[in-house]
Amino acid sequence: MNNKNESLSSCARRVPTSGTMRMAVLAKELEVKGKKIIHLGIGEPNFHTPKKIIEAAYQAMNDGKTGYTTSRGILPLREKIAEVHMKDTAVDINPKENVILTPGAKASLFAAIVSILDPSDNMVVVSPYWPSYEGIAQFIGATTKSVQAHYDDFGFPSETIKEAIDKNTKILLINSPSNPTGVIYDLESLKFISDISTDNDLYIITDEIYKKIVFEGKYHQYLSVSKSLERTLVIDGFSKSHAMTGWRIGYTIGNKEIISAMNKIQQNVSTCVNTPTQYAALKAIELEEPTRKMVQEYKQRRDKAIELIEQCDNFSCRKPDGAFYLFIKYDADIESEDLVLKILQEAGVAVTAGSVFSVDEKYFRLSLASEMEDILEGLRRIDDLITKIK
Numbered sequence: 001m002n003n004k005n006e007s008l009s010s011c012a013r014r015v016p017t018s019g020t021m022r023m024a025v026l027a028k029e030l031e032v033k034g035k036k037i038i039h040l041g042i043g044e045p046n047f048h049t050p051k052k053i054i055e056a057a058y059q060a061m062n063d064g065k066t067g068y069t070t071s072r073g074i075l076p077l078r079e080k081i082a083e084v085h086m087k088d089t090a091v092d093i094n095p096k097e098n099v100i101l102t103p104g105a106k107a108s109l110f111a112a113i114v115s116i117l118d119p120s121d122n123m124v125v126v127s128p129y130w131p132s133y134e135g136i137a138q139f140i141g142a143t144t145k146s147v148q149a150h151y152d153d154f155g156f157p158s159e160t161i162k163e164a165i166d167k168n169t170k171i172l173l174i175n176s177p178s179n180p181t182g183v184i185y186d187l188e189s190l191k192f193i194s195d196i197s198t199d200n201d202l203y204i205i206t207d208e209i210y211k212k213i214v215f216e217g218k219y220h221q222y223l224s225v226s227k228s229l230e231r232t233l234v235i236d237g238f239s240k241s242h243a244m245t246g247w248r249i250g251y252t253i254g255n256k257e258i259i260s261a262m263n264k265i266q267q268n269v270s271t272c273v274n275t276p277t278q279y280a281a282l283k284a285i286e287l288e289e290p291t292r293k294m295v296q297e298y299k300q301r302r303d304k305a306i307e308l309i310e311q312c313d314n315f316s317c318r319k320p321d322g323a324f325y326l327f328i329k330y331d332a333d334i335e336s337e338d339l340v341l342k343i344l345q346e347a348g349v350a351v352t353a354g355s356v357f358s359v360d361e362k363y364f365r366l367s368l369a370s371e372m373e374d375i376l377e378g379l380r381r382i383d384d385l386i387t388k389i390k
């Protein structure tokens, strides 16, 4: 027990540090030393939570709604979530059995994956993918099998996905619109996924946290295609759609046995989502205008940034259809982790390495959740730096 690390459980040792958080800490250290940093690293809307939502939380607190709620969350919000999704998908959703509120979509993902996977199981994901999926599987001791998306358009790899599925595969996890690529799966891909789910008895976890941030084309919810909650778990929340990252509220809609298992986990971990936040979300779910305005702003930033990228020799980027990131391919002989460190230290810009999203090729992710001038200035500085090191 002399070695500090050995005193930790194997589970604690397995859990990785978040790649995006590591960069944020480094950026903070430089700022403390007086360096000015342009933050294009983390996925946090640079908008305030709409006032009506804040007022709803305040009202709830003044009304004495400050105690625990039931662990699945307040029924009026679960009813509203069920109503909205039934309208969109024409699938019957029982708010008492098929819905649970959790402290963020991340907590939903955690409880869902922990409810399904044993250490001998595996989960299939499409790379590039958000790193927490793998972090959660590692916590359990289960395996993540990654299948590369089409690198021309980041489309769903229908031809290769089946090769990754074996008798220990329990979950296929999809994320559309995707963080980091912004790709949105078309109807054909979703039908294909639904067929694989039936043929292989797989749960489909569909992370739809960015579904309200869509710039082009029609967004199809997976549930509107699978038409059943038997093997479907929809993960969503209010962090991105209503600029509520710090409030910590997300939810899962799904198979009632899995929801019930998630509820047991929640009872032992956090009890419930903090109560004023639940009332704030009850207001948020009826507000569409603030999201519409944010999407409009992200779209303008995306278009201007893509215009600039097209003028730079060192970059290329597929125009994202949704979410608020640019996944930029760069042309220089340096690994993405080393590049982003150099960008931070020498150009004063924080971005995220492609390797964080399990990509070997030369990419970095830039968040559009920052002011336009910062995005454009950040891109110019990175372009200059790459020209220097090439």
Ligand SMILES: Cc1ncc(COP(=O)(O)O)c(C=O)c1O
Residues within 6 Å of the ligand: 043, 103, 104, 105, 106, 107, 130, 175, 179, 207, 209, 236, 237, 238, 239, 245, 249, 250
């Ligand atoms: C793809 C994806 N899923 C889930 C989450 C978690 O969101 P929440 O703040 O609701 O936990 C994020 C946050 O960055 C994300 O990018």
